[in-house]
Amino acid sequence: MMNSSFNWSRAFLYSVLVFFCLIYLMPLFVMVITSFKTLPDIKAGNLMSLPQDWVFGAWEKAWSSACTGVKCEGVKGYFFNSFQMVIPAVLLSTLLGAFNGYVVTKWQFRGSNLFFSLLLFGCFIPFQVILLPMAAMLGKLGLANTTAGLVIVHVIYGMAFTTLFFRNFYIGIPDELVKAAKLDGAGFFTIFFKILLPLSTPIIMVTIIWQFTSIWNDFLFGVVYSGSETQPITVALNNLVNTSTGVKEYNVDMAAAIIAALPTLLVYVLAGKYFVRGLTAGSVKG
Amino acid sequence: MERTVTAPTNRSAPQKSFADKLQHWLPKIVLAPTMLITVVCIYGFIFWTAALSMTNSRFLPSFKFVGFAQYEKLMENDRWMTSITNLAIFGVLFLVIAIVLGAFLAIFLDQNIRQEGAIRTIYLYPMALSFIVTGTAWKWILNPGLGIEKMMHDWGFVNFEFDWLVNSEMSVYTLVIAAVWQSSGFVMAMFLAGLRGIDSSIIKAAQIDGASLPTIYLKIILPCLRPVVFSAVIITSHIAIKSFDLVTALTSGGPGYSSDLPALFMYAHSFTRGQIGLGSASAMMMLGGILAILVPYLYSELREKK
Numbered sequence: 001m002m003n004s005s006f007n008w009s010r011a012f013l014y015s016v017l018v019f020f021c022l023i024y025l026m027p028l029f030v031m032v033i034t035s036f037k038t039l040p041d042i043k044a045g046n047l048m049s050l051p052q053d054w055v056f057g058a059w060e061k062a063w064s065s066a067c068t069g070v071k072c073e074g075v076k077g078y079f080f081n082s083f084q085m086v087i088p089a090v091l092l093s094t095l096l097g098a099f100n101g102y103v104v105t106k107w108q109f110r111g112s113n114l115f116f117s118l119l120l121f122g123c124f125i126p127f128q129v130i131l132l133p134m135a136a137m138l139g140k141l142g143l144a145n146t147t148a149g150l151v152i153v154h155v156i157y158g159m160a161f162t163t164l165f166f167r168n169f170y171i172g173i174p175d176e177l178v179k180a181a182k183l184d185g186a187g188f189f190t191i192f193f194k195i196l197l198p199l200s201t202p203i204i205m206v207t208i209i210w211q212f213t214s215i216w217n218d219f220l221f222g223v224v225y226s227g228s229e230t231q232p233i234t235v236a237l238n239n240l241v242n243t244s245t246g247v248k249e250y251n252v253d254m255a256a257a258i259i260a261a262l263p264t265l266l267v268y269v270l271a272g273k274y275f276v277r278g279l280t281a282g283s284v285k286g
Numbered sequence: 287m288e289r290t291v292t293a294p295t296n297r298s299a300p301q302k303s304f305a306d307k308l309q310h311w312l313p314k315i316v317l318a319p320t321m322l323i324t325v326v327c328i329y330g331f332i333f334w335t336a337a338l339s340m341t342n343s344r345f346l347p348s349f350k351f352v353g354f355a356q357y358e359k360l361m362e363n364d365r366w367m368t369s370i371t372n373l374a375i376f377g378v379l380f381l382v383i384a385i386v387l388g389a390f391l392a393i394f395l396d397q398n399i400r401q402e403g404a405i406r407t408i409y410l411y412p413m414a415l416s417f418i419v420t421g422t423a424w425k426w427i428l429n430p431g432l433g434i435e436k437m438m439h440d441w442g443f444v445n446f447e448f449d450w451l452v453n454s455e456m457s458v459y460t461l462v463i464a465a466v467w468q469s470s471g472f473v474m475a476m477f478l479a480g481l482r483g484i485d486s487s488i489i490k491a492a493q494i495d496g497a498s499l500p501t502i503y504l505k506i507i508l509p510c511l512r513p514v515v516f517s518a519v520i521i522t523s524h525i526a527i528k529s530f531d532l533v534t535a536l537t538s539g540g541p542g543y544s545s546d547l548p549a550l551f552m553y554a555h556s557f558t559r560g561q562i563g564l565g566s567a568s569a570m571m572m573l574g575g576i577l578a579i580l581v582p583y584l585y586s587e588l589r590e591k592k
Contacts, residue, residue, distance in 0.1 A: 046437040108311035217416035219531035268414035
């Protein structure tokens, strides 16, 4: 609002903003330095003290030999489990969302709006209310404790969001475009693949990033529907932290937590713009 | 409908009418799986859970109808009452602190700040983390022996005490700390988007009229941000009611069940304690809680549209 010559209110403004930067960064800083310490170093120093020697022992242990419950093979298997679950779930739910959004905006029929409202409600329900029946259904289908089962669950309950994203995007694309193509005789799929899809890159990015983050970070479905072989990383991390055999190894806990956080943090750093857009898409209208 | 159909369905005359029919039905066919899944896996399952909550199911679902007995048991259950009291404390504190902090940070950031993008990135990164990671990190930071307490002792504040994590009176407040850390940046982003959407000519006019900056914010900008406050309330209270991973990772509901929340209560009773009926009843109560917030919101939204 004013020019950049020094004045006290600007200095105050900046110091408050920087202070909060430090507050938000503190936990990450603590996690990183703790993960590079040895246990005696942790006992001798404090949260903010830098490691005496930077060692990778905790990282190696977290990755390949820490105990997560009964097994002591680190988190690496669960890290890959998460990818095996996330990739198909993200692709499927994004594809479905794109088609749904396309139909409810460009091919409306009687009842399609009602359907959209009904689906939207799915964004808001607490998932506790579907946990038990879903467990029963997965059991009946023979999908209990499988990655396929988890993928299905994430697709089903992610669809409301992906449809919402695409619907809000496609509603901004002029209907005339579609009408003209219809008059030229283009069919349902031709219009989608030749006209709408090429315009959809931004919303596809937003949706993929949103779905990737929320499915990777999910814990509730993971803990209820996965078996010991198919656990996602969040469940394994929680088991690792709560496994109480011998001395509590805070450095290993922190290394495992950073491993679990790395993929989503990376996505955030590389594509933060789309991430923020996804976050605000559902909440701030207009 | 006289035109020739090009592209994937360009065929000879008799098949054309079939192609036309197909075109007519395609949108419905494409939407059908989602409609079916929505009806079964959202509404059907809610109904199923509601039915379970009226049975005496324990380890396995049973179909002996007991009316509202599970709900009565729930109301007499100490752990449940603790968990909803905790939810009220946690929810209100989390909501108020996150919104006030988010609004302030957004207003501060909206003053032509250099490096605004970088600062925003820092405020918002916790949102990319899983609540399990957040809980694990804060569990270590708040560790009564080796965490903040020891750090303050090392820095010379010998009498500093911070045992909230193991103090059953205070453990619920540790959830507030971690949740605010994780989500306030998101609230900030919402407010910032709202601020950027306000017509700057109004503000300029007020400045010319001699209004001071705080007056401008209180009298002009905040009222414009009402919808943002509304959305922020909905979203944060929604996060609070659904909170399961954070409490699992940070306190596991402990010490005892002093920091229990409804979502954890539901999980424990349905999946580890063999009280499916009671668990279902608690799930229905959670749904009721969300509806109590959501329905008035949707109602006012729809009325504004008309």
